[in-house]
Amino acid sequence: MPPPVDYSVYLVTDPTPAILGPGRTVVQVVAAALAEPAQKHIGIVQLRDKDADARTMLATLKELHEYTALAGAPLLVNDRVDVAVAAMARGHCEGVHLGQDDIDVVTARTMLGPEAIIGVTASNVEEAVTACREGADYLGLGTVFATPTKTNTKHVVGTSGIQRMLQALAEAGYGHIPAVCIGGIHTSNARRVVFQSNYRGDANSKALDGVAVVSAIMGAADPGAAAAALAEQVQLGKTQGPTDFYREPSSLSSSSPTSPATQRILQALHDTTPLSHNMTNLVVQNIAANVALAVGASPIMSNSGAEATDLARLPGSALVINMGTVTPESLANYTKAIAAYNAAGRPVVFDPVGAGATDIRRAAVRTILAAGYLDVIKGNEGEIQTVYLSGLNEEDRAKETVATQQRGVDGSNTLDADARRRLVRRLAAREKCVVVLTGAVDYVSDSRGERVTEVADGHPMLGQVTGTGCSLGTVISAAVSAAATLRGESDDGTSQGIDTYSAVLAGMALYERAAARAAVLPSVKGPGTFVPAFLDELAQCRRAAAADDMTWLE
Ligand code: 3NM
Ligand code: MG
Structure with a gap:
């Protein structure tokens, strides 16, 4: 058995000058990345050089091993079992990392012996389980995100693909085999990738042990600092959730418009602007x-x-992304904004308007899901279905039975109530965020996919005015931000049940009650007169709720 390894940050090298930067060599950068051996930010290193001949690789391994041995990090070689045999015989290497086209694990084991560390790349459930059965010591799961470092990747699987592999491994009894993910992982996304990949999201389900990176460290101006930052982000993802804003849903989450928690959230909305x-x-x-x-x-x-x-740094800020008219330029702006709000620890609401209408929009959804953590996803049936399917890799998507076609932005009605409930839960559990499916009855899932609340208020008149669906996203963002100001209140009961899930429901309750009240006013004759009456009712209901006057619920 090889000795235990810390897989939190796994450094894979690349000799490409475009990654290394001018004048830097692989050995120099690895040495710099390992510079503070006392800190041990990097637990394992792999020499990856697709073009080098065996003799050059052996020489590089010898050089690298001086640094890795000092840092207590095993040194592996990519693909080449022959080079690993030679380097191990000289004590310059601890194992090999194999792709699906390389020598198989069983053969490699007989060549390298029981002490060698043998890792395997897997991009689907079958490859992952097979590698474990054949005796792999760890798995590299990927490709998570498209990356310029490796353009010939077989599958870009996203966090949902990693999640499926981890789940299958746990179910097959391989939960104890360490797993890292690879492909497009950087300091900015490591935390939420580690968090979102954990399929059940609790300590008993299989989580990633760490991340494997090339450019995040090999291309960093200060490789040591980059390694330290990555280690910190991975640790936060394992223990603290995807962003500083995130909190696990509370078992006391309020789902009732008449609860004191709803009242407190709407008060906070009124008080904190x-x-x-x-x-x-x-x-x-x-x-x-x-x-x-x-x-x-x-x-x-x-x-x-x-x-x-x-804007993300302003106190109380919350972001709503409404994909109404998506262009390559707007998409680039969205991804920048999501990263900024994630980094600042402020909430993000995503409204995938018309998501299923065109290929461009489906691709945009994939880009947005890959861009960062979204606290709330809100859409109609077709939009939520599209987000669910777009987040799957092609193989898994093909297996899904839910219908994929969507008529347009005005929604379609193909799923029954049970199917809608299932859909919001599955998307919520996968993305680990609150999901709202709007319709005559709205379905709202908490961020664990455990509880679904149905909201049956509102009025059909909302559907006759453009922008009302999008404005609900605005209200949700404000309520989520307001609820967060109540965090940390003492245990006298006042902050109980106040969390993002409750905040979404409180915002929806306000919005839909105001619409229902406005629509039946004698002055309202149709969509034109409805809009000003709706705005009036929103303001009045909000003021009433803030003053503990429950008549807004009538
Ligand atoms: N293997 P970066 S992706 C070496 O999917 C490698 O198996 C991959 O580079 C796989 O961290 C990849 O710069 C490149 O994105 C990772
Ligand atoms: Mg390979």
């Missing part, structure tokens, strides 16, 4: 901004990704 930063389309901007004001939030309509970095 959260900033709702909307990245949205021209059609919707005006009504979304007015709705934000009516519920007591402060709207900022800005589609600039660069500006998002500043």
Whole structure:
């Protein structure tokens, strides 16, 4: 048996000058990355050089091993069992990492012996389970995200693909085999990837042991600092959730509009004036901004990704991304903004408008899911279905039975109530975020996919005014931000049941009650007169709720 290894940060080398930067060699960068052996940020190193001849590789292993041995990190070689045999005989290497096209694990084991560390790359469930059965010491699961470092990847599997492999490994009895993920992992996404990949999200389900990176360290100006930052992010992902904002849903989550928690959240909305930063389309901007004001939030309509970095740092800020008119430029702005809000520990609401209508939009959904952690995903049936399917790799998508076609942005009605409930739970459990499926009855799942609340308020008139669906995202963002100001209140009961799930439901309760009240007013004759009445009711209900006046619920 090889000795235990810390897989939290696994460094894979690459000799490409474009990655290393001018004047730097692989040995120099590895030495710099391992510079503080006392810190032990990097637990294992792999020499990966697809073009080098055996003799060059042996020489490099010899050099590298001086540093890795000092740091207590095993040194492996990529693909080449022959080179591993030779280097191990000289004490310059501890094992090999095998791809699916290389010598198989069983043969490699007979060549290298029981002490060698043998790792295997897997990109689907079958490869992962087979590798474990054949005696792999650890697995490299990928490709998580498309990466310029390796363009000939077989499958980009996303966090959902990693999750499926981990789940299958646990179910097959291989939960004890260490697993890292690889492909496009950097300091900015390591935390949430580690968090989201854990399929059940608890300590008893199989989680990633760490991340394997090439460019995040080999291309870093300060490789030692990059290794330290990655180690920190991986640790946070294992123990603290995807972002600083995130909290596990509480068992006391309130799902009732009449509960004291709902009242407290709406009071906080009134008192704290959260900033709702909307990245949205021209059609919707005006009504979304007015709705934000009516519920007591402060709207900022800005589609600039660069500006998002500043806005994310403002106290009380929350981001809504409304994919209404997606272009390559707007998509780049969204991904920048998501990263900025994730980094600042502020919430993100994603509204995948018209997600299933075109290939461009389906691809945009995939890009947004890959861009960072989304605290809330809100959409109609077709949109939520599309987000669910778009997040799967092709193989898994083909296996799914849910219908994929969507008529347009106005929604379709193909799933029965049970199927809707199942859909929100599965998407929530996979992305580990609150999911809202809107319709005549709304279905809202908590971020573990455990509880689903149905909301049957509102009015069909909402469907006759453009921008009302998008404005609900605005209200949700403000409520989620407001609820977070109540965190840490003492145990006298006042902050009990106040979390993101409860906040989403509180925001929805306010929104739909105001719509139902407005729609039946004598002054309201149709969609035109409905809008001002709706804004009035939103403002009145919010003020009433803030004053503990429960008549807004009537
Ligand atoms: N193997 P970076 S992806 C070496 O999917 C490697 O098996 C992959 O590089 C796989 O961290 C990859 O720079 C490249 O994205 C990872
Ligand atoms: Mg290989």
